[in-house]
Amino acid sequence: MKEAVHIGRNPASQPDLEDLLNQVALGDQRAFTVLYDAMAGPVLGVARGVLRDRAQAEEVAQDVLVEVWRTASRFRPERGSAANWILTLAHRRAVDRVRSAAAAAAREHRAALLDRMPAYDQVTEQVEARLEREQVRHCLRALTDVQRQAVTLAYYRGLTYRQVAQDLALPLGTVKTRMRDGLIRLRDCLGAGA
Secondary structure, three states, X not given: OOOOOOOOOOHHHOXXXXXXXXXXXOOOHHHHHHHHHHXXXXXXXXXXHHHOOHHHHHHHHHHXXXXXXXXXXXXXXXXXXXXXXXXXXXXXXXXXXXXXXXXXXXXXXXXXXXXXXXXOOHHHHHHHHHHHHHHHHHHHHOOOHHHHHHHHHHHOOOOOHHHHHHHHOOOHHHHHHHHHHHHHHHHHHHHHHO
């Protein structure tokens, strides 16, 4: 009958985890069985300490031990002990599970908030747009004739400064100055009306 291995109780009865990991890296299933028996409890303990839910901790522990089987060749003894490597994998996997659960809860919360938001109100949108257009018209009337003509040609007809200057038969510099002054007055007017 196989003797149970207890980590931390009797150093003489502990298996050499580094040696076991090297054998597991070569595909030795018996070495993995001994490693599994030695580390399943500590891995579950780490996972349970992070997750606080036994079922999730068991899932994480199982995932970690499968990962140890698959990635045993990545273990580097110069970076730490085999037990620490395995327990670090367990801790990281448990933290990932917590983060994943938190992200899912946040997504569900945002979705619930969207469900509670009022439906798009087309009438309100149309009224607001109409009021904005009226405010712009009011502010355009406050500009000088040349400012209003230059702004209208540039922004409503899509002409360049040069084209506006040709249409108004004014020097390009004058058009730019009038446009700048007109836009400043529009901004001030629209800002005051807001």
